[in-house]
Amino acid sequence: MEKIWQGRFKKKMDPEADSFNASISFDRRLFKYDVISGLSHARALKKAGILSAAEEKRITAGLKNVLKKEAATDFSVYEDVHSAVEGELVRTIGPLGKKLHTGRSRNDLVANDTRLYMMEEVTAVKKLLEKLMARVVLNAENNASVFMPGYTHMQHAQIISAGQWFLAYFSMLKRDWDLFDFVKNRADRLIIGSGALAGSNYKLDRKLLAKHAGFRNIAGNSMDAVSDRDFILDFLYACSVTAAHLSRLAEEIIIFNTTEFGFLEIDDSFATGSSIMPQKKNPDIAELIRGKAGKFFGRLTAGLTMIKGLPLAYNKDLQEDKTLFFGSLDEIKSILSVSEKFLGAIKFVGEKTSKQLEDHFMYAVDIADYLVKKGVPFRESHSIIGAMVIYSLEKHKPFKRFEKEELRTFSGKFGDDYYSLFTPARSLGSKATLGSTSPASVRKQINDAKKFLKRPAKKK
Numbered sequence: 001m002e003k004i005w006q007g008r009f010k011k012k013m014d015p016e017a018d019s020f021n022a023s024i025s026f027d028r029r030l031f032k033y034d035v036i037s038g039l040s041h042a043r044a045l046k047k048a049g050i051l052s053a054a055e056e057k058r059i060t061a062g063l064k065n066v067l068k069k070e071a072a073t074d075f076s077v078y079e080d081v082h083s084a085v086e087g088e089l090v091r092t093i094g095p096l097g098k099k100l101h102t103g104r105s106r107n108d109l110v111a112n113d114t115r116l117y118m119m120e121e122v123t124a125v126k127k128l129l130e131k132l133m134a135r136v137v138l139n140a141e142n143n144a145s146v147f148m149p150g151y152t153h154m155q156h157a158q159i160i161s162a163g164q165w166f167l168a169y170f171s172m173l174k175r176d177w178d179l180f181d182f183v184k185n186r187a188d189r190l191i192i193g194s195g196a197l198a199g200s201n202y203k204l205d206r207k208l209l210a211k212h213a214g215f216r217n218i219a220g221n222s223m224d225a226v227s228d229r230d231f232i233l234d235f236l237y238a239c240s241v242t243a244a245h246l247s248r249l250a251e252e253i254i255i256f257n258t259t260e261f262g263f264l265e266i267d268d269s270f271a272t273g274s275s276i277m278p279q280k281k282n283p284d285i286a287e288l289i290r291g292k293a294g295k296f297f298g299r300l301t302a303g304l305t306m307i308k309g310l311p312l313a314y315n316k317d318l319q320e321d322k323t324l325f326f327g328s329l330d331e332i333k334s335i336l337s338v339s340e341k342f343l344g345a346i347k348f349v350g351e352k353t354s355k356q357l358e359d360h361f362m363y364a365v366d367i368a369d370y371l372v373k374k375g376v377p378f379r380e381s382h383s384i385i386g387a388m389v390i391y392s393l394e395k396h397k398p399f400k401r402f403e404k405e406e407l408r409t410f411s412g413k414f415g416d417d418y419y420s421l422f423t424p425a426r427s428l429g430s431k432a433t434l435g436s437t438s439p440a441s442v443r444k445q446i447n448d449a450k451k452f453l454k455r456p457a458k459k460k
Helices: 015-021 022-047 053-068 083-092 095-101 106-142 162-187 205-211 222-227 228-257 285-309 318-341 349-355 360-372 378-396 404-410 414-419 424-429 439-453
Strands: 147-152 156-163 263-264 345-347
Touching: 015 439, 022 053, 022 083, 022 095, 022 318, 053 083, 053 095, 083 095, 083 106, 106 162, 106 222, 106 228, 106 318, 106 404, 106 439, 147 162, 147 424, 156 162, 156 263, 156 360, 156 424, 228 263, 228 285, 228 318, 228 424, 263 414, 285 318, 345 378, 360 378, 360 414, 360 424, 378 404
Parallel strands: none
Antiparallel strands: 147 156, 263 345
């Protein structure tokens, strides 16, 4: 099929170069959005006096018909999605279809289509995030009374609730949701009217174009508008951060599932076996979630590298943005979906976590604060507990088994109430700040999370 730009050329394009140049294999997924752009453009052309009312009506009906027949379209004969929509429109309504491209360029059209597509798909990503967040909250609620070690530097630190552990990931995912919301708002800008780079010679009503295409904002500078791919980078960054968060979660599940830890069990339906070792039960799903994160980082780096030296305005390099965008989009949706199901297939093993709580050093901060409440300055209290740790290690004697006489060698402030410090419930209950691992705080975090997930939908 003849190219829509063929008029200036004497020769046909070399077949290999033509194939290398074509984008129809991946940008065909923008078909619906190219039609939406066309429908709004037809209205603007009518208002500008380029199309008569009858012509606009025929083009509109033709575009709707083209969209209905998308599945039957032979995309292989077209160079890109824009030529496909235009070609199918001409086949449907005749030469009149050629008037639709008046006042616009593929440069502003592709940016317009991609933004429309992104806005719709980001909404889908946010819904998947919400579903995953709901699963995390459910797990937090079910495990609020399970006590486990909290870690810093992968060393026992303080006792926490498993519910608090899950809620830490809810906080990450909520930030991811906010980030995708930001991405959608940044993408929400009409580009049509920018032309190839300098604007249009026709008085197109861009407010009308924006309204009927579904945009709330209009891009300002025409040169920036056709070459701006920040919204793609925003999306790639949001996917990368979300993938990093899920990779952290997967890593902890992998660690907690090891024989050495044994904190978690993974249901058989989300594990695999070994081809040689019959006893094995491998956390492959978690490992894949962790492993795929690198692909998102790679796409973000590729996107940044692609635009870093591009002169204004449009350059063909920008065609590559869609493979990066589509690849990350498909993968983030897959990972979010499988992660939600996977989190429903894990459970904490209370006996294993309880065994770890016999490490009385995790009460060190509680003991230090015990002395503070009895008038000992914290820095002095810190030193006292440090000395007790050395003594405990040398004598192979846990804190709870210290005799009263031994305690008094460290501080005369120790009393009989010292021995009541060594219960997980008391340790958690002593936490007084919002956001802490205390039962009251965990309940509040769960309730706040539920309120967010049940909030009324925002009006468009």
